[in-house]
Amino acid sequence: MTVERTEKRVGVRFGEMQTPELVVSSRANARVKQLRAAFQGHARLSGGMVAIEGDHLLEEALRSGMVLKTVFVSERRTVPGVVPRGVEVLRLTEEVFGSVVETQSPQGVAALMVPPVRTLADLFEGSGAALILIAAGVQDPGNLGTLVRSAEAFGASGVLTTPGTVSAWNQKALRASVGSVFRVPVVGVTAAEVAELKGRGVRLIAAVGVEDFGVVAAREMDFAVDCAVMIGNEGSGLAAEWLEMCDGRVTIPCPGPVESLNAAVAGSLLLYEASRQRDV
Numbered sequence: 001m002t003v004e005r006t007e008k009r010v011g012v013r014f015g016e017m018q019t020p021e022l023v024v025s026s027r028a029n030a031r032v033k034q035l036r037a038a039f040q041g042h043a044r045l046s047g048g049m050v051a052i053e054g055d056h057l058l059e060e061a062l063r064s065g066m067v068l069k070t071v072f073v074s075e076r077r078t079v080p081g082v083v084p085r086g087v088e089v090l091r092l093t094e095e096v097f098g099s100v101v102e103t104q105s106p107q108g109v110a111a112l113m114v115p116p117v118r119t120l121a122d123l124f125e126g127s128g129a130a131l132i133l134i135a136a137g138v139q140d141p142g143n144l145g146t147l148v149r150s151a152e153a154f155g156a157s158g159v160l161t162t163p164g165t166v167s168a169w170n171q172k173a174l175r176a177s178v179g180s181v182f183r184v185p186v187v188g189v190t191a192a193e194v195a196e197l198k199g200r201g202v203r204l205i206a207a208v209g210v211e212d213f214g215v216v217a218a219r220e221m222d223f224a225v226d227c228a229v230m231i232g233n234e235g236s237g238l239a240a241e242w243l244e245m246c247d248g249r250v251t252i253p254c255p256g257p258v259e260s261l262n263a264a265v266a267g268s269l270l271l272y273e274a275s276r277q278r279d280v
Contacts (some may be wrong), residue, residue: 025073025093029101031070032092035112036100036132039171040270049112050169053101055080060179067114072097105231115169119191121139122185123158130157130202131274132228134243137164138263140234145166145176145265147231151184154275158185160228161240162194194228195245203227206238206246207270209260214249221250223274231267232242 009246024032038051049069054062061068062082070088070215071080076099079089101110106132115274122131138144144166146241151159159168166173177184183251205227223229230246234239243249252261252269261269 004123008172014064020181023091023093026097027096029090029096031072031090031112032100033097035070035072035110038112039100039102041167041170042128046074046112048115050174051171052113052174053103053171054107054181055109057174057179058082058109061111061113064182066182069091069112072100072110072112073278074098077108078110080170087165088167089232090158102263109268118158118180118185118187120160120187120189121188123160124200126157129224129269129278130200130226130228131155131223131271131278132157132160132197134160134162134189134203134228134272135165135267136162136230136238137233137236138164138231139164140263141170143165143175143234143262144170145173145178145181146175146186148186148270150264150268152180153277154271155186156184156271156274158187160187160189160194162189162191164233178220191245192239194242197228198247201226203248204230204246206230206249206252207266208242208243208249209237210267211251215251217246218250218252218273219272221248221273223270223277228273229267229270229274231263231270234263 033044035051037045038049052058058080059082068087070090071083072090072092074092074094124130133156134148135144135147148159148168168181174181203225209231230242231239252266
């Protein structure tokens with residue numbers, strides 16, 4: 001790999017070792033292009049890597065056992081002390097660093113990370129009853145990230161995402177999860193795989209926004225059994241195919257004059273109710 005750099009050498013303390021580094025000044029640098037592709041969600045161009053930005057996500061990724069491929073730091077700061085030895089470190093000029101990252105006030109550190117490989121089996125490793133959240137057509141990355149965070153907070157087994165749902169590795173989803181996505185199994189599934197959950201003894205529960213015949217209030221729904229709570233699209237809710245597949249429907253009674261709750265709020269409240277019932 002040919003790396004275009006300035007001739008300016010910078011001394012950086014890396015662990016206990018003083019390492020001379022050259023500053024990358026070209027946007028066409030191969031690693032810089034890979035980082036840009038990862039931030040934009042281009043899996044093929046990024047080599048399947050995920051981009052993370054900021055000290056908190058970097059620390060959370062390492063604390064969660066994620067594998068870093070390359071760490072990028074801007075000229076104005078030192079390499080974070082949490083970066084393990086042996087990880088490739090590239091220093092970028094302020095202009096190049098700012099051209100790659102997506103935040104308006106970057107902290108000067110980003111990384112390429114190897115995403116964890118999760119499977120449906122990961123959601124059934126615990127000894128207790130499975131509690132699964134299914135995001136069916138959730139398109140707002142902030143909502144999905146919040147749901148992943150709530151899944152960890154309330155002890156869910158994992159999160160399943162159906163076709164049409166935004167990626168959990170979307171930058172806004174990553175930031176909204178505040179690191180939970182590194183630890184909570186998030187698995188993309190087809191409609192057939194969701195239906196197969198019934199064969200595992202999992203009860204599928206559809207979250208709906210209206211109280212109607214056959215719809216149970218959250219406090220009256222039995223969440224103590226193996227179950228999967230399905231949250232639909234922010235605007236249109238759950239599609240007919242998902243509603244037909246489910247074994248029950250649940251709603252959150254709202255005394256106020258609102259038409260429906262935000263998808264992330266609704267999912268979080270239902271996960272809380274499930275956690276409350278399981279702690280009794």
